[in-house]
Amino acid sequence: MVANIGYYVLVLTFLASLYGAGAAAYGALKRKPEFVESGRYAMLLTWPLLTIASAAIIWLLATGHYEIGFVASVTSNSMPTYLKVTALWGGQEGSLVFWAWLMAAFTSAASLRKWDRDRELLPWFIMVTMITLAFFLSLVVFFENPFARLWLSADGQQVTAMLQPTGAVPLNPPDGRGLNPLLRHPGMIIHPPALYLGFVAYVIPYAFAMAALITRRSDDRWIRITRRWTLVAWIFLSLGLILGGRWAYDVLGWGGYWGWDPVEIAALLPWLAGTAFLHSVMVQEKRGMLKHWNVVLIILTYALVLFGTFLSRSGVLSSVHAFAKSAIGPMFFVFIGVTFIVSLSLLINRWEMLKGENFLTSVFSREALFLLNNFLFMGILAVSFWGVIFPLISELVTGQKITVGPPFYERANGPLGLGLLILMAIAPLSAYASSTWKTIGRALWKPALVSLLVPITLYFGGIHNPTALLGYTAASLVAFVTLYEFWRGVMARRRQHGENLPLALWRLVGRNPRRYGGYIIHLGVVLMAFGIIGIEVYQTETQATLSKGEQVTLGRYVMTYDDIAVFDTNDGRNVARAVVSVYQDGKLVDELYPRKDYYYDSQQAVTIPGTRSTLADDFYVILVGLDPDSQSDATFKVYHNPLVNLIWIGGVVFSIGTIVAVWVISGRRRANKTPSASKSTRT
Amino acid sequence: MRKLQTVMGMTLGFILLSQVFALPAFAQDGGPTDDDVNVIARELYCPVCENIPLDVCPTQACEQWRATIREKLVLGWSDDQIKDYFVDQYGPRVLAEPPAEGFNALVYILPPVLFAIGAFILFMVMRAWKVEPPTPKGKGVTVESEDPYIAQLEQELRRRDE
Incomplete structure (x- = not known):
């Protein structure tokens, strides 16, 4: 009953989204506002309808309706209720519904704004978002139905279908296969929604950009309307990536946070395009330049959002042949191709209309440096995209599968990343239209001089690796320039208004949250850069098989293997849990419990490391295996990860910076209180 | 039991x-x-x-x-x-990584070639943009804003957005 209701609600939502798109476009073309309004109501209906469908899936998941194929594939009796609920996005069918639900929520929220003078954008905004929503709903209605039931066909095969196939009998297993154990982690509970929120939020600026093109609006209004949506998309996508890294570090048991896996890259690609967009829109807002480029970037971001979902949902990554057999793969492929070509055609058609309003006055101006920043982001994007798709192309052409692994990406993207760091140090000191190498040189020399102390200190402290020294120097330069910018702003306020330091800082940030939020984000990136260089260049590891009481040494650390216990848990796991003592410079500093959890329902194992975390480093222990003969000798892999926690701390700073940058309303309120403050900072 | x-x-x-x-x-x-x-x-x-x-x-x-x-x-x-x-x-x-031979050599060749093409395009774009002198008032008005009243309105609305 609930499954039937859920499915028919999905069908209804699909029809509503199609109607919304059609009615809005018809109303705009025939100048019949009542149709546009009708389309808007259809759009507003999609979210409550999808809420009902999602609630139906959650109810089926939570109550163990294993006659439903999706429920049987992602839940089991032993799973706690919160995991059964979050299993909604743990499998293909549920995650597509969840994607659609989030998108309906975002588009509804965006459509509730005051349209006033932007009313001509509304029908096209509805059309673009509803077509996207209809596409995702078509996948679940026709191919990946989360409400489809299990049946035993006449020839004894288990099949999944909504309606009873001829000769088949209903199948109602007593238990499900359970969620993939790797997904039973707090990080993985938050990580997919964060990524999805980032993905769907990027549909909003794309829809406004298309609406602006269709209505021949050449101004930057679409950018201003979607400024906050873009930042919201960006923060969620960033959070999703950071949380994914943390999850990998905690669960995957390989001592790292980023493995250049195609699924990771699938989420990174729209982030790269979105970050380039975030910078380049400022040039259009301030100087009326890069109009074509901004549209290209948002089209690219939207296409990459779809591409990322396609990569992780179509089975194409395991093999091009799996893709061909996948029900939704070709659909995705066609939709991405069609939307990309139509969007670019529209842009080409409006090319003349979007000519820039200014010219480049200096290669050291802010706009020129932002363009260079975009170039480097595009470089990283191109390398990463190429690395992901090349194995597929190679398999198609040569028939042989190949791997494009981390060394390829690191070698190509490392120098580009370093270039971005250097730009992050220079660009804040430049001004729109007027900077020259002399003005930048004058602003840069003091922080540059201070930052040189860092590599010198590090060199005499024993760090001689050129990559590390170069990276730390660039990151330090960014940090000092950013702090210098804060200092100059605060001092200017103190001089003009006599404010104390905290108040001056508060008002400085509040007056221009976008600028100073951006600087805080840069500081977050600096911390992350320090952490990344620390673990990438200086990570050490060793593996040893120990009897109880034996020890292994790694750098200044000694680890003693004390004990092991193997036991069952109430939630369907068999746990092997070791106890090890960690000594640093001969002194006992911690006791860790690395373990392996075997899940009976899914017949899969998960490695949970034991970690001693400090600001300086992590001592990270993995229980690799047990000796079946002695039943107590165990093999451990031990990592020393210097500065890795700066990555997570940097992620937090990064997030705070983005929140500050979104803090436009509060900033405006403060600015109104102190109108004369505008003289103290550059714009 | x-x-x-x-x-x-x-x-x-x-x-x-x-x-x-x-x-x-x-x-x-x-x-x-x-x-x-x-x-x-x-x-x-x-x-x-x-x-x-x-x-x-x-x-x-x-x-x-x-x-x-x-x-x-x-x-x-x-x-x-x-x-x-x-x-x-x-x-x-x-x-x-695949060996740099045959068709698979493309994986190594294309990124630097693309980078060089991108750098060339960037250089040409920057050079093209420097052909004319800058407008004296910084950001210009939009195509639709040639009417002085509309331009004034657009500017005020833009200020309101900021």
Whole structure:
């Protein structure tokens, strides 16, 4: 009953989204506002309808309706209720519904704004978002139905279908296969929604950009309307990536946070395009330049959002042949191709209309440096995209599968990343239209001089690796320039208004949250850069098989293997849990419990490391295996990860910076209180 | 009875743990250590476990591969010989990167070529933009804003947005 209701609600939502798109476009073309309004109501209906469908899936998941194929594939009796609920996005069918639900929520929220003078954008905004929503709903209605039931066909095969196939009998297993154990982690509970929120939020600026093109609006209004949506998309996508890294570090048991896996890259690609967009829109807002480029970037971001979902949902990554057999793969492929070509055609058609309003006055101006920043982001994007798709192309052409692994990406993207760091140090000191190498040189020399102390200190402290020294120097330069910018702003306020330091800082940030939020984000990136260089260049590891009481040494650390216990848990796991003592410079500093959890329902194992975390480093222990003969000798892999926690701390700073940058309303309120403050900072 | 079930469950679990989890080969005295094996293993990928380097892959198949590496090291094979052995057996996909030969050389050639083309386009764009002198008032008005009243309105609205 609930499954039937859920499915028919999905069908209804699909029809509503199609109607919304059609009615809005018809109303705009025939100048019949009542149709546009009708389309808007259809759009507003999609979210409550999808809420009902999602609630139906959650109810089926939570109550163990294993006659439903999706429920049987992602839940089991032993799973706690919160995991059964979050299993909604743990499998293909549920995650597509969840994607659609989030998108309906975002588009509804965006459509509730005051349209006033932007009313001509509304029908096209509805059309673009509803077509996207209809596409995702078509996948679940026709191919990946989360409400489809299990049946035993006449020839004894288990099949999944909504309606009873001829000769088949209903199948109602007593238990499900359970969620993939790797997904039973707090990080993985938050990580997919964060990524999805980032993905769907990027549909909003794309829809406004298309609406602006269709209505021949050449101004930057679409950018201003979607400024906050873009930042919201960006923060969620960033959070999703950071949380994914943390999850990998905690669960995957390989001592790292980023493995250049195609699924990771699938989420990174729209982030790269979105970050380039975030910078380049400022040039259009301030100087009326890069109009074509901004549209290209948002089209690219939207296409990459779809591409990322396609990569992780179509089975194409395991093999091009799996893709061909996948029900939704070709659909995705066609939709991405069609939307990309139509969007670019529209842009080409409006090319003349979007000519820039200014010219480049200096290669050291802010706009020129932002363009260079975009170039480097595009470089990283191109390398990463190429690395992901090349194995597929190679398999198609040569028939042989190949791997494009981390060394390829690191070698190509490392120098580009370093270039971005250097730009992050220079660009804040430049001004729109007027900077020259002399003005930048004058602003840069003091922080540059201070930052040189860092590599010198590090060199005499024993760090001689050129990559590390170069990276730390660039990151330090960014940090000092950013702090210098804060200092100059605060001092200017103190001089003009006599404010104390905290108040001056508060008002400085509040007056221009976008600028100073951006600087805080840069500081977050600096911390992350320090952490990344620390673990990438200086990570050490060793593996040893120990009897109880034996020890292994790694750098200044000694680890003693004390004990092991193997036991069952109430939630369907068999746990092997070791106890090890960690000594640093001969002194006992911690006791860790690395373990392996075997899940009976899914017949899969998960490695949970034991970690001693400090600001300086992590001592990270993995229980690799047990000796079946002695039943107590165990093999451990031990990592020393210097500065890795700066990555997570940097992620937090990064997030705070983005929140500050979104803090436009509060900033405006403060600015109104102190109108004369505008003289103290550059714009 | 319940206790017996628990004991049986634990025993079964331990057996499964022993079989499903990686069972590392234990180093012989004087033979290659786990670290020696992992130096090579981290540059190899098994065909089954997508994108997981061999040194950290927990499956039994990968454990057998690591055991093979150990055997070859005992026989005195070099790192390259061992990698070549796996390539011969399973194809080039076992390597972290494809050999730069034949069609696969494209993976290395295209990025620098694209970078050079991109740099050239960037240079041309910047040069084209420098042809005319800058407008005196910074940001110009939009195409639709040529009417002075509309321009004034647009400016005020823009200020309101900021």
